Each structure stands twice: as structure tokens, then as C-alpha cells.
Amino acid sequence: xxxxxxxxxxxxxxxxxxxxxxxxxxxxxxxxxxxxxxxxxxxxxxxxxxxxxxxxxxxxxxxxxxxxxxxxxxxxxxxxxxxxxxxxxxxxxxxxxxxxxxxxxxxxxxxxxxxxxxxxxxxxxxxxxxxxxxxxxxxxxxxxxxxxxxxxxxxxxxxxxxxxxxxxxxxxxxxxxxxxxxxxxxxxxxxxxxxxxxxxxxxxxxxxxxxxxxxxxxxxxxxxxxxxxxxxxxxxxxxxxxxxxxxxxxxxxxxxxxxxxxxxxxxxxxxxxxxxxxxxxxxxxxxxxxxxxxxxxxxxxxxxxxxxxxxxxxxxxxxxxxxxxxxxxxxxxxxxxxxxxxxxxxxxxxxxxxxxxxxxxxxxxxxxxxxxxxxxxxxxxxxxxxxxxxxxxxxx
Ligand SMILES: [Zn+2]
Numbered sequence: 001x002x003x004x005x006x007x008x009x010x011x012x013x014x015x016x017x018x019x020x021x022x023x024x025x026x027x028x029x030x031x032x033x034x035x036x037x038x039x040x041x042x043x044x045x046x047x048x049x050x051x052x053x054x055x056x057x058x059x060x061x062x063x064x065x066x067x068x069x070x071x072x073x074x075x076x077x078x079x080x081x082x083x084x085x086x087x088x089x090x091x092x093x094x095x096x097x098x099x100x101x102x103x104x105x106x107x108x109x110x111x112x113x114x115x116x117x118x119x120x121x122x123x124x125x126x127x128x129x130x131x132x133x134x135x136x137x138x139x140x141x142x143x144x145x146x147x148x149x150x151x152x153x154x155x156x157x158x159x160x161x162x163x164x165x166x167x168x169x170x171x172x173x174x175x176x177x178x179x180x181x182x183x184x185x186x187x188x189x190x191x192x193x194x195x196x197x198x199x200x201x202x203x204x205x206x207x208x209x210x211x212x213x214x215x216x217x218x219x220x221x222x223x224x225x226x227x228x229x230x231x232x233x234x235x236x237x238x239x240x241x242x243x244x245x246x247x248x249x250x251x252x253x254x255x256x257x258x259x260x261x262x263x264x265x266x267x268x269x270x271x272x273x274x275x276x277x278x279x280x281x282x283x284x285x286x287x288x289x290x291x292x293x294x295x296x297x298x299x300x301x302x303x304x305x306x307x308x309x310x311x312x313x314x315x316x317x318x319x320x321x322x323x324x325x326x327x328x329x330x331x332x333x334x335x336x337x338x339x340x341x342x343x344x345x346x347x348x349x350x351x352x353x354x355x356x357x358x359x360x361x362x363x364x365x366x367x368x369x370x371x372x373x374x375x376x377x378x379x380x381x382x383x384x385x386x387x388x389x390x391x392x393x394x395x396x
Contacts, residue, residue, distance in 0.1 A: 001172065001173065002173050003169070005168050006142060008142035008165055009140065009163070010138050010140045010164065011141070016138060020135070020163065023113050024157070026069075027073065027077055027078060028111070029067075031085055032104050034082060038050065056085070057079050060079070074113070076115050080116060112154055112155060112157075113155055115132070117152055121133040148169035149171065153166070154166045158261075161258065173329065175328050176284050180287060181285060182288040182388060183197065183282070183288070184384045184385060184390075185387065186380050186387060187292065190202075192314075194381055194384050195384055196381065196385045203309075203313065204271075217263060227250075228247055228250040232244055272316070282321065287330055289333070292334070292336075292337035292340065292387055294314055294318065295337075333394060335390040336390070337387070341382070344382070346375040366379050
């Protein structure tokens with residue numbers, strides 16, 4: 001059995017939107033109240049036992065009596081809030097994880113809530129309609145089919161005011177047909193992937209198409225933010241009757257903020273979509289996929305934009321391959337990348353001519369001939385072949 005999360009955009013009507021906002025607020029309220037209660041208990045009595053999520057769920061009943069409006073919220077979502085808070089505390093107590101103390105949630109934070117599936121309260125009616133607790137039938141749109149047993153559903157609103165849901169389902173492991181083929185992948189900068197079969201997939205810089213537009217809007221946003229701040233200061237200084245104090249009172253600034261978020265979101269979506277397409281095809285076409293182990297320490301240090309984009313793409317790529325291989329019954333092998341670019345994939349000898357090269361000269365070497373067996377190599381394809389050979393060795 002595998003768990004899958006399927007994300008979909010939803011289009012709630014006005015009443016449903018209001019219900020969603022109420023629910024976000026209730027969940028935030030419960031989280032903050034419970035967090036405050038834990039802090040106060042500890043302050044009053046250092047020996048007081050920490051209250052886990054079962055204990056917090058028991059307190060919910062009393063809380064609902066005190067604050068009857070909490071009943072407007074979908075009830076399992078409040079329990080999930082307690083569980084999330086309990087998890088946050090557990091991560092904090094676990095000294096190995098070095099997680100910080102749980103924080104209070106502000107209205108500005110990302111807003112979401114999760115409902116657990118109980119007795120058919122969540123039902124997929126057709127490809128465009130889903131029945132959700134407290135909300136009723138909501139229109140949704142997604143590129144994927146929601147299949148399997150529904151375990152939970154998370155609803156959220158993003159910075160542009162769009163609503164999304166993510167359905168967690170459990171289903172039988174669906175496998176892709178075995179093809180008997182294996183492949184090694186070298187991950188690069190200008191070409192994102194170079195396969196041992198010699199196929200190259202470009203690193204498409206989706207951000208570049210958008211760059212000019214984004215820069216224009218970011219400047220506009222900065223200008224409007226500045227103006228808004230000046231006006232807030234003015235109102236305060238001149239003691240006007242109804243002074244503006246919050247940025248939410250400046251609709252032109254808010255509109256621009258949404259535009260910038262939208263553009264950034266679009267780039268991120270295009271990038272992810274591209275990676276999904278490549279990885280699904282690879283997992284469909286090959287039974288065994290071998291990749292190099294990524295050097296995560298070196299990644300953090302790099303400040304070049306193209307580098308950092310490539311690094312992010314590589315990590316995402318490997319994580320997508322990892323779970324897709326598990327879902328579809330294929331195998332992902334991760335190998336040590338040491339010397340894979342310097343060894344001849346034909347005769348297996350290391351080319352020592354490279355030792356004399358400077359860093360720049362070495363990076364510029366795109367093709368070479370093996371001094372031992374005279375085979376002509378494309379640098380990246382040769383590396384991919386070595387990566388594949390290393391992976392197959394671990395299988396034998
Ligand atoms: Zn050779």
C-alpha cells in the first residue's frame with residue numbers, strides 16, 4: 001500500500017469561502033490556546049506533566065463550551081491541530097533534531113486546516129466535484145485522478161487568495177510494466193540530465209522568460225510599499241481622524257503584491273511540471289535508474305543563481321525519482337560520484353592527464369580521448385555511463 005497526496009485547485013463559492021476562513025481561524029485559535037496553556041502550566045509548576053494530544057483533545061470539549069463559536073469549525077480539524085502541536089513539541093523535545101520551540105500562529109502565516117476522513121465525510125463525486133465536511137460540494141480541478149481510499153484532506157489558501165486542497169489517499173501499489181532497461185544519469189548545469197544513452201535534457205531557465213516582467217513588478221511593489229509607509233507615518237504625525245495603520249489598507253499595494261506572487265508561482269509551477277514529466281518518463285521507460293549522490297554541503301555554499309537553481313532542481317529530481325520508483329515498482333540506486341568524469345567508461349582506466357589541468361581548464365573540457373584505449377568521449381555521457389556501471393555493480 002502506498003500513500004499519495006494529490007493537489008488540486010478548488011473554486012469555493014462565497015459561503016464556502018466564508019466557512020473556510022472561519023475554519024482557518026478556529027484552527028489557529030485552538031493551536032494558540034493550547035500552546036499558551038502548555039506554557040502557563042509549565043510556568044506555574046515546573047513539574048507539571050506535558051499534555052499530549054489525547055489530553056489536549058479532552059480539553060477541546062471544555063474549550064468549545066467556553067467559546068461556542070468553535071463549533072462552526074469542522075471538528076476533526078481541531079483535533080488535527082492538537083496533533084500537529086503535539087508533533088511540534090515532540091520535535092522540540094528531541095534534542096537530536098535541534099528544532100525550536102513551537103510558535104504562535106499569526107493571521108499572516110500560511111492558513112490551512114486538515115480534516116480526517118470518517119464515515120464517508122469526504123467523497124469524490126466526479127472529476128470536478130468533491131464533497132467536503134461542513135463545506136458541501138466544491139468544484140475542483142487537477143491534472144491527476146483522485147483514486148484510492150481517502151485518509152485526509154488539507155485545505156489551504158495561498159498568498160494570491162487562491163484555494164487549494166490536497167487529498168491524502170491510500171491505494172494498492174500500481175506498477176509500471178518492466179522494460180528490462182537500465183540507465184545512468186549525470187546531473188549537470190547547462191544540461192540538467194545527461195543519460196548514459198547519450199540523451200540530454202536541457203535545464204530550462206523558466207525564470208529568464210519572466211525576468212524582465214518580474215523585475216518591473218518588483219520595483220513597482222517596492223515603490224508602493226514605500227509610499228504606503230510614508231502615508232502611514234503622515235497620518236500618525238498629522239493625527240488625522242481615521243489614521244491608516246496597516247498595509248492592508250492600501251489596495252494598490254496589495255494588488256501589486258498579488259501580481260508578484262502570481263509571477264513567482266508561475267515560474268515554480270512550470271519548473272515542477274517539467275521535472276514531473278521527465279521523471280515519469282524515466283520511471284516508465286527504465287527498470288533501474290542510477291544517479292550520483294548529491295553533495296549537499298557544497299550546495300549551500302554556492303551563491304551563483306544558475307548554480308542554486310540547478311541544485312534545487314537536482315534535489316527535487318532525485319526526490320521525485322525516489323518516490324516514483326517506489327510507487328511504480330522500479331529501482332533507484334544512488335552511487336558515489338567520485339572520479340566518474342575522469343575514468344574511461346570503455347577501458348576503466350583513470351585519465352591522469354586531467355590531474356595537471358587547472359579548475360577552469362577542467363571545467364572547459366567537454367570532450368576527450370582516452371590515452372589508453374583511444375575512445376572518444378563526451379564528458380557528461382561518459383560520466384553517466386560510469387554512474388550506471390557503478391550502480392549495476394551494487395546489484396550483482
Ligand atoms: Zn579507455
